[in-house]
Amino acid sequence: MAGSQASKKALQARFVGKSLHEVGTPAVVLDLAKLEANCNLMLEAVQRLGLGWRCHIKTHKTIELTRLQVGDKSTTPVNVMVSTVLEAENIVPLLKEYREAGRKVNVLYAFPLLGSYVDRLARVSAQLGADGLSVLVDHTDQLPHLAALAEKSGGGNRPAVFLKIDMGYGRAGVVPGSPECGRLADELLRAESAGACAFLGLYCHAGHSYATRKDWEAMGLLGEEFGALQRVAKGLRRPAGSRPLVLSVGATPTATAIQHPDLDPASASASASSGSSDAATPAARVKSLIADLKADGFLVEVHAGVYPTLDLQQLATHSRDAARHLTASAIGISLLAEVASVYPGRGPGGSTQALVNAGTLALGREPCQDLGEVPGRHYAGWGVVAPWNTGNPAPGPGFPAEHGGWQVTKISQEHGILGWVGGEKEIPLHVGQRVRIWPNHACVTGAGHGWYIVVDSRNEGREDEIVDVWPRWNGW
Template sequence: MANDLKEQLRAKFVGQTLSDVDTPRVVLDLAKLDVNCVRMLDATDRLGLQWRAHIKSHKTTELTRLQVGNEQATPVRLIVSTIVEAENILPLLKEYQSKGRHINLLFSFPLFASAVARLAHFSSQLGPSSLSVMIDHPDQLELVAAIRQSSGHPPDIFIKMDVGSKRAGVVMNSPAYSRLLDAVLSAEAAGSCHLHGLYAHAGHSYSARNGWKALQFLASEFTNLKEAATLVRSKSPDHPLVLSVGATPTATTIQNPNFFETDKLDGPTRDMMDMFADMKTSDFVLEVHAGVYPTLDLQQLATHARDSSLMTADDIAISVLAEVASVYPERGDNGTTQALINAGVLALGREPVEDVGPHNNDASAAGKGYSSWGIAMPWDGLDNNPAPGPDFPQNHGGWQVGKISQEHGILVWKGNKQNEVPLHVGQRVRIWPNHSCIAGACFDSYLIVDSRNKARPDEIVDVWPRWRGW
């Protein structure tokens, strides 16, 4: 069924250009996806870190292939947020398994009852050590035992630790953590599971506005998990443990070139290298995970987490294709123009880029930075629209989505009226979204272009069906 759908979509779109198709559409640039994925695989390999790719942002087989690479000896470690992602990626995992690649998939939402039957079926299809589940409360261990009984294979367990985002997880050094760990070790002794590791996600790292701040968040993730691991070792000496950390800001900061040239190691990167070495000598396996990094978006651009030589607006691989339906002269601030596009909340999402002030995170300067819902990409008739620069999100200009409702987006001009780049009815625009995960959610497929094709950079070279549902 999935292959049939893909071939139908390819027959409809491949060979056309972005000027030919109906809108709105979500577009991915294969050239930029390739680069972003290779950079992550290269950084984790060179630093001796274990890599686990999150696929919830894009929900496609094709981009999963890029995230895990083609090295046949490399294990395939994935994270999903919904079971439908696990079910749809199963054929690819069977393909990798048949070629000798070890498979482990983590269902990253703390385990709940209605997930048990489907996860057990997944485990039964791939065999021992193929499934990991997330635990942050002792009562969830009954569900873990049910997976073991139904599938015949004890799942691996990650204990989810709350390292500051207060979204999910157990707080380290709390009585609740000690009770949970006792229950997990008891369940492990009974054969219903295997304690694989501790897991942290620093979602609050999205507030970083420079690479050193993101690196501090990464160090904090690892430091917290190492401290939490001391309790494991006190209760079960020599227990093997994976310490898994990451969010795209903290994960991409390891791509800093200073890590790979000894003579360029400075204070922050040297301290991080020393931390890696110390934790490895303690016999911990260090794992990094992330999901948004292949596509990137305006939120990730705002963090400045990746080295400036590796992260500009041009590295964003996702855009939403829309049309100008109407133009309203002088309706905007200071007599500027506004324009109506056919991409609103359902095409772009309504997740803001947090305004924390300038790059030094001076909260007193908040309220002056970027607060729109997307920025028009310099493209086609908007080649002269200014792209976000190194001082984004504090400084920004040009055509931006200043207002949205369900299907309506309002482009507003940020800057002097005399510099306004003209828009006209019927014009096509590509919008960089704030958050790529949300921007893709209402689309059933991605149109794929490849900017390496200089003669036809807007030609659709493939279509990737996107899984939907839970």
């Protein structure tokens, strides 16, 4: 941690006070104003609904943004989740800081437990103390690692365990109602009785919610998440007096859907805003499920990760109202790049192309899934040039079906090709011009960089001035 802070100080001395027009490229830029707004919306929603909250830090891998995600001035439990052990190791000092301030802390290693990681996770557990570490399992062959983890953590620090449920995404987890699910649940209960772990709860991730394309459509998948965990939870044969089971659901599209106004407890009807009397709307079902789960004694938790920065994949999901609640103006991450060359007439139909110094390693190479009825009509680029310094049109409510302007249409290791898409008159670009590109997937874009340069668009007249630098942890 000390080395990280020393690095941060050196980076601050190098960048803070300079303009985005003065620093080297490519570089990842975060807008503090937008990050804070997105984090606050999430914190306000879980508080309003009385839900537990677990933030995923895999997108950014920084201390600074983790503080925004958990609410630095809050007194609520600090529950975080990570995708790599390295993230868990680096977040320990912050969790200890919060624990010393009186907040309960827990970090979930959100990948099915591997034996090769037991020693490192045990060190994390030993530093955080009782209930400080939780892990995921989705196969009976992973259970022996729990006993080893408990033993090596010392001090009676049993790992808390989530049973990973596959509710349709098909990436990891056991299928509800399957023999494997029942067998693993029974084995977990036996492991808990033997002192190898504490059965914390059930966990699922609706990754397929990234394929939603209609406003608030992800709400339906949120209901499916709750429903899947409810079915498994009711079938568990837990001893009397067991602590309440945590049911953890989420992916950024489904988690942010809890911001729907009809879920507000003060809302008289979950269908009031639409004027419908149909009590079977997705919002009504979610509201009812949350109430039922709480009444049955379960602790309901929501988790998400990319929501602070957002990106084009999230914009494409329409997980919230695309005209008001989920717009391009809320995206808090961009890639700063420079135009290296311009090629008039080289593109389709004689359009212009331009070369920027942002290829696969700087921008990432993960698409927005083309779900249009006619392949190729929906957005299929590798990034969209933001209006900053260009006047390029921002994606509107019709995105990804409707899109245009300068986009990254072709990409290789260090080369990004900008192409003009649409029938509007081209906006000229020139050699040496700086552009900021909204990425498809913020998690992948960040992975190619050692730090983020931070600006604050609230600073009128100084929107391009760098106010901080946030080092990130790369590796596993």
